[in-house]
Amino acid sequence: MATRELLTDEDLDPAAREVFDDIRATRGTDRVNNFWRALAHDPVTLKLTWERLKVLMGPGALDPLTKELIYIAVSTANACEYCCHSHTAAARAKGMTDAMHDELLAVIGMAGMTNAIATALQVPVDAAFDVGQGAA
Known part of the structure; x- marks a missing residue:
């Protein structure tokens, strides 16, 4: 309500x-x-x-579907039911297939799990990932 x-x-x-x-x-x-x-x-x-x-x-460097997929991922992380629904509908209108949605949800779930583990373990960031250190 x-x-x-x-x-x-x-x-x-x-x-x-x-x-x-x-x-x-x-x-x-x-x-x-x-x-x-x-x-x-x-x-x-x-x-x-x-x-x-x-x-x-x-219009920008990211295509419209990618932007919607990101919006779904962030909305999921923030537990925004409204935005999950509205941006899933928008992504479907921009070409997201059921297979793409399934894979997106699997990636969101994996990221949530590995984020929680890395946070709980307080894993230090590799120097190679720092800007200017030749990260690939």
């Missing part, structure tokens, strides 16, 4: 409406996700979050 009401388009103030219009235009859809509807109570944070996300998830 949401801790804030999900605002309808009719409930938006003009600044939030402008962001929603940009979300729709950028994504080529009439739908605005619940995340944005909850955040619309604070139009300043809504705009800042949307502008940053739009840039980071837009």
Whole structure:
């Protein structure tokens, strides 16, 4: 259950409406996700979050599917149910197959396990991994 009401388009103030219009235009859809509807109570944070996300998830050195896969991994590590669902849907729309999803989840699980072991053992970082030490 949401801790804030999900605002309808009719409930938006003009600044939030402008962001929603940009979300729709950028994504080529009439739908605005619940995340944005909850955040619309604070139009300043809504705009800042949307502008940053739009840039980071837009064209860049990483392809769009890779960005979504990273988002799923981080969302899993942070136990964000909403982001796991929304970015899995986005990754599927960008070409993620069931086999890719299965492999991603296996890698996330392995990283979680080995991170926990390395942390518990307090394994020192190899000098070769330090920047400038010829790491490969």
